[in-house]
Amino acid sequence: MTTNRADGRANNQLRPVKITRNWIANAEGSCLIEFGNTRVLCVASLTEGVPRWRQGSGEGWVTAEYSMLPRATSQRSQRESVKGKIGGRTHEISRLIGRSLRAVVDTASLGENTIVLDCDVLQADGGTRTASITGAYVALADAIKWGQKNGLIPLDKAHQKVLKDSVAAISVGIIDGEPRLDLPYEEDVRAETDMNVVVTGSGEFIEVQGTAEHAPFTRAELGALLDLAEGGCKELAVFQEVALSE
Amino acid sequence: MTTNRADGRANNQLRPVKITRNWIANAEGSCLIEFGNTRVLCVASLTEGVPRWRQGSGEGWVTAEYSMLPRATSQRSQRESVKGKIGGRTHEISRLIGRSLRAVVDTASLGENTIVLDCDVLQADGGTRTASITGAYVALADAIKWGQKNGLIPLDKAHQKVLKDSVAAISVGIIDGEPRLDLPYEEDVRAETDMNVVVTGSGEFIEVQGTAEHAPFTRAELGALLDLAEGGCKELAVFQEVALSE
C-alpha cells in the first residue's frame, strides 16, 4: 500500500502502542505508555479523603497533573518550577486529562477518596496529551483495584460500578489535505487542522477539541476526522484491556 | 410557541445581543458586547513592533487576554492579581480567543505590528468566552482601520486583505435531552454536554470544543449541536456587520 506519511503508516493507522504496567513500585497504579517515540509515565496516587469543598458529600475526587521533562523535546525548555509558574498549555492539558477520567468514574461509588493522576512526559513526539489520557486510564483502573483490595473503597461497591466505562484518546488532523490518525510531531506542526478526541470504550464521545491551525475546516472534514478518531480509540481500548488483563 | 427554557426562548434562539462600539475613548478599537446579562468589555490595542521571537519576519502578531472582574459572578471570586497567578481557566480562554482571532488575520498584511485584545468580563451569565470572541472581532476590525488611517499598516495593504474573514462564537449544549443555543449560566451548569463553536463569516469552523459534563454524547447529538451553532454564528455575523457599518 502506498502512503504519504514519513513513517510509512497508512492514514488510519496508529503508531506502535506499548503499555508497561506497574512501572513505579510504590504507586497504587502506574504505567509507562508509548505511542511511537512519545513516552509518558502515568502514575495514580490514591489517598483517603477529599478536598475541603467536597467533604461530607460522600463522593470521591479524581484530578490530573500533566508535565513535561525539560529535555523531552528536541530543544530543552525551561522547567516550570524554575519559572515559578505553570504555563497555559500545561494547565489546559491537565484539566483535559482530569475531565476525561472523571467522565468514566462514578464518584459516589469511589467513596470519599482522592485519586491524583500524574502524567509526566519523558519523551515527546506528538500526541502527549492523548497518550496521557490513554495511559492514565490504566493507572486509574489499577489504583481502584488496589483501593478495593485494601478496603478504602467499600466492599459492596464492585469494580464495574466505580468505572462506568474505559476511556482512550487520539489525535487526528488534516495534513496536505489528507485526514490522518495519530500525528507525530512533524505532522502536528504542519497540520491545517488538528483535533484531539476522547472516546469511551462503548464508542461515545467525552471530548472533541478541533482547532484550525492554518485553515478553517468544513463540516465534511470534521466528519472525516471523527471517523478516524473513532477507529483509533477502538483499537486503543483493546490495548488497554489486554494490558489490564495481564 | 412552547418552550422549556426559563427565559422563554426557543431552543435555537440567541439571547438579546447588543454591541456598543468605541466604549473606550483612547483605544484603537473597543466595544461593550452583551449576550443577555453577560457583559464583556473588548478593547484592541495596536502598537508598532512585534515580540522578539517574531522580529524581522515581516509578520504581525495578535494575542488576547481574558479576565473577569471579581464580582462579575454572583459570588465574589478572588482577583488573580492578588493570588499572584493566573488560573487554568483564564489561560485556556485567553489562548482560545487569541487563536480564534489569528485565524482570520493575514499576519503578513498586518506588517510588524502587534494587536492585543483585552476581554474583561464586567458581568457574567454564561457564554463569556463566546461573547469575548464575537466582541473582540469588532474591536480588532476597528483597530486595523485605525492602523491603516494612521499609516502603521502600509497603504497598499487594503482592509479586506488584513482581515480574511469575520469570526464569531457561540455556546451550545444538551439540557434535559434537548440541544439548545446560547446557554445562560443556569443552563450551562446543568448541561449534560457543553460545546463552544467558533465559526467564520463564510461558515467554516475555526474551533470546536465539546465536553461531556455529565454524560458522554453520541455522534448524532454532536451533529445537532453543530447545526445549532452554525445558525447562531450566522446571526452574530450580521450583528457584527451592522455594528461595524454604523
Next chain:
Amino acid sequence: MTTNRADGRANNQLRPVKITRNWIANAEGSCLIEFGNTRVLCVASLTEGVPRWRQGSGEGWVTAEYSMLPRATSQRSQRESVKGKIGGRTHEISRLIGRSLRAVVDTASLGENTIVLDCDVLQADGGTRTASITGAYVALADAIKWGQKNGLIPLDKAHQKVLKDSVAAISVGIIDGEPRLDLPYEEDVRAETDMNVVVTGSGEFIEVQGTAEHAPFTRAELGALLDLAEGGCKELAVFQEVALSE
C-alpha cells in the same frame, strides 16, 4: 469668566459628575461613577463572617481592592495578574480606599459581616482614587441597606448607626502657580504639588495626602488647597445623597 484650564473650568469647579447606581445586577451594592472621562466601577460584596483575626469580636470588616483595566490609560499597561504581583501604587490606593470607608462605618453595628469594595477603573483621566472613594461610598450604603433588609445586619441596628457619616474625596493641586480643584490627567502630571483629600459629609478630614511633585509647598499654599478640597467634597456629598435617594 476667564480660565486657564484646558477644559474651560474655573479653578474651583468639579468636572461633570455622574453616578449610575446598581450597574451590576447581582451585587449587594454597585455604581458606575464618572468624574469627566474617569470612569470607575465600584461594587460592594457583603458576606457573612469576618477574617479569622477578627472572629468573635462582634465587629464587622470593610476592605477595598483597587485595580485598573490594562487599557484604561492611553498606553496599554501589563496586567498585574500576568506580572504575578501587585504594584506599590495599587496596594497604596487599595489601602487608602479601605481606610477611608472604614472611617465612616461603625463596625460594631455592622455585626460580624465583611464588605469588600472593588473599584475597577475602566477608563482613567486623573482622580481615579478620589472617584473610587466617592463611588465606593454609594455602593457601601446600598450593601448595608441590602444587609438590613435581608437580616444579615441585625434589625435593632438602624441604618444611621452603621454609617456614622458619608465620605467623599477629591484631588487638588498647584499648576502654573494656581491652586485648582479636580485635576484631569494632563494637569496631574504637570502639578507642582498634588493633594488628595478625603472629607466626611459633616466636613471633617479623614485623610490628607499632599506631595510636592516638582517644588516644595508653603503652609499658605497648603491652606489654599484645603479650602478648595473642602468645597469640592461638599458638592460631591450632594451628588451622593441625590444618587442614594433615587
Next chain:
Amino acid sequence: MTTNRADGRANNQLRPVKITRNWIANAEGSCLIEFGNTRVLCVASLTEGVPRWRQGSGEGWVTAEYSMLPRATSQRSQRESVKGKIGGRTHEISRLIGRSLRAVVDTASLGENTIVLDCDVLQADGGTRTASITGAYVALADAIKWGQKNGLIPLDKAHQKVLKDSVAAISVGIIDGEPRLDLPYEEDVRAETDMNVVVTGSGEFIEVQGTAEHAPFTRAELGALLDLAEGGCKELAVFQEVALSE
C-alpha cells in the same frame, strides 16, 4: 513641667536622636539613626548608569527600599522574602522615602548615576519611616560627596547644586485629645489622628500624610499638628548638619 506621656516628654519634644555615620565600611554613604528605641540602618549605594527608561536623559535617579528585620518588632513577623511578595505597607513607605529624597536632589547635576537608599529597620518603636527619611538624607549626602571625590559626579557640579536642600521627617498625632510630637509605638496605636510630615531644611513641605485612625480631625487640629511637625523637623535638620560636619 507636668506631662501626660509615658516617657515624661513634653508634647513638643523629640525622643533622643542619635546619628552614627559610616556604620557600613564599604558603602558610599551610611548611618545608623536612632529615634529613641527605633533604630534604622540607612545605606546609600551609588553606581554609574541609570535605569533603561532614563538612559540618555543626562539625569540621575534616586530610589529607596524600606524593610524591617523579622524581629524588629515585639512579635516576630514573617520575612517578605519568605512570603514571596512585598506587602502594601512596605511598598508605600519605600515610595514615600524615594519621593522625599528626590525632592531635594537636582537630578541633572547628579549626572547619569543611580543612588539606592536602603533603610533597614533593626529595631522598631514607632516613627520608622520618619527616621528612615531623616537618616537616608545623611547617607545620601555622603554618597554624593563620595561621587564627587571619585569623579562619577562631574567636577563643575558643586555639592550645593546636587543637593538643593536638606530634608527630615517626623510623626505627629492626637492622643487623648492632645497634639504630640514624635510618637513611639504605644502612642502610635492609640492615636486618634496620625500624621507624617516631611519638611526641607528651609522649612517648606514635601509631604503631608494625615490619617484619621479613630476619629476625623478638624482643620484646627490639622493646624496644630503641622505646627508641631515644623518645630520637630527644624531640630532634626540641626542633628543632620552636626552629623555631616563631624
Next chain:
Amino acid sequence: MTTNRADGRANNQLRPVKITRNWIANAEGSCLIEFGNTRVLCVASLTEGVPRWRQGSGEGWVTAEYSMLPRATSQRSQRESVKGKIGGRTHEISRLIGRSLRAVVDTASLGENTIVLDCDVLQADGGTRTASITGAYVALADAIKWGQKNGLIPLDKAHQKVLKDSVAAISVGIIDGEPRLDLPYEEDVRAETDMNVVVTGSGEFIEVQGTAEHAPFTRAELGALLDLAEGGCKELAVFQEVALSE
C-alpha cells in the same frame, strides 16, 4: 557472611548498579541510572553560547537541575511547579551536582558552550543525589563527544582535555553504630550520621558533606566513613567506564 542490613548486603557493598545509556533519543547525552530501586534519568543538553555574565570569556559553562517526580516517593509530594517555588532541598542538590561536574571539566577547552544536566528522579529509595552525580557524568561525557563530532567543541581540543577526570558519588552513614555504604531510604532515615562524598576517578575528593542527624560524630568515625566512600566510588568509576565503552 552475616549482615545486619535488611537487604542482606555487607556494610561495604553497593546496591546493584545499572546504567542504560542514550535513554532519550534526541538528547546530546543521557542515561537512566539505577542504584537498587533508586532510578534517575540524567540528560545532558549541549547548546552553543554561555550565560551573559560569561560571554567573551572563551570558557564554557556546566550547570545542573535536580527534580523529583511527585510520586517518586512512597507518599505523593506536591509539584514545585504547582507550589510556584523551588524548595531548599532541591536548590541545594542542584547546586551540588553542578559543582561536582564542573570540578572535572576544563571550561576553557569546552569553548563558549553550555551543558545543562537534568537529573529527574523517577523513583526514589535513598541516594538520589549520589546517583544523579554518577549518572550525570555519563551523560556529560556523551554530550562532550557529541559536541566534538558536531564541531561545536573545536577539533584541536581532544576529549581527554575537556574532561580532566571522571567523577562519582556515594552516600555513607552510621546506622546502629555501624558505618555502612550506599544507604537505601530505610537506612537513611535511621542514620545517626549521614555523609555524601564525591570522588574523582583518580581518588581525590571533590565534596565531603557529613551531617550528624541524631548524634555528633568523632574524628575516628569520620575516617571510617571516608574509607567506605573511597571504596564505593572506585567501584562506581568502573561501572561508568564500562557503560561509556559500550
Next chain:
Amino acid sequence: MTTNRADGRANNQLRPVKITRNWIANAEGSCLIEFGNTRVLCVASLTEGVPRWRQGSGEGWVTAEYSMLPRATSQRSQRESVKGKIGGRTHEISRLIGRSLRAVVDTASLGENTIVLDCDVLQADGGTRTASITGAYVALADAIKWGQKNGLIPLDKAHQKVLKDSVAAISVGIIDGEPRLDLPYEEDVRAETDMNVVVTGSGEFIEVQGTAEHAPFTRAELGALLDLAEGGCKELAVFQEVALSE
C-alpha cells in the same frame, strides 16, 4: 612570626571575635557577633506551640533563617523580597544553621515551644554562615533561659538538659597550598578548597562541608583542615562561654 596572610594573621589564627549580647531589646535572646569585618545580628524568638506536623509530639522545634542586607557586600545585591523568591544559597545556609542548632537541643526537654533564629548579615567579609551559627548559639541559650524564667519551659527541665552541648562553626581552606583558618572574603574567593566545620563544645563534629573550588583535595589535606577547624572551634566555645557568663 612571618605570615603570608594579608591581615598578618598566623594560618591557625582567628580574626578578632566580638559578641555583644542583648542587642535587640525585645527579643528573648540576641547578639551582634563580629568575626573581623563580618557582622551578623542573631536574634532568637521563642513562642509557645509548634508547627502543625509536630503538634502533640511533646517536642519543641528549632529553625533558622539567614539573610543578607542588600549592601552587606561591596556591591549592592537585589533583595530577595523584591525578586520574589529566596535563592539557593540562602536556603542552603538557613538549613545548615537550623540543623546545627537542633543538634545540641534536646527537643523533648524544650517542650512544645518553637525557637526561630534569625541571622541577618549586616556586613559581610567571609564566614557569614559560621559567624551565624556561633552567634545563634548565644541567642538560643538566652532564649532558653528566658523560657525557663517565664514558665514556658517546664521547671523540672533544667537548663543543662535542654542544651546538650554548645556549638560553634568556622571556615577553613587551602590558599596557595596552605591550610588556613577563618577565611575573609579575599581568601575565600581564592581558596582551592573551602570547608565549613561545625563542632560541639565537647569537640565532636556536627557538620563537615568541604568543597573543591579550584582543585580536588587529598585525604591528607582534609585531615589538616579538620585539625585547624577543631582548634578554631575550641577557641570560639570559650568566647561563647565568656559572653554568656557576663
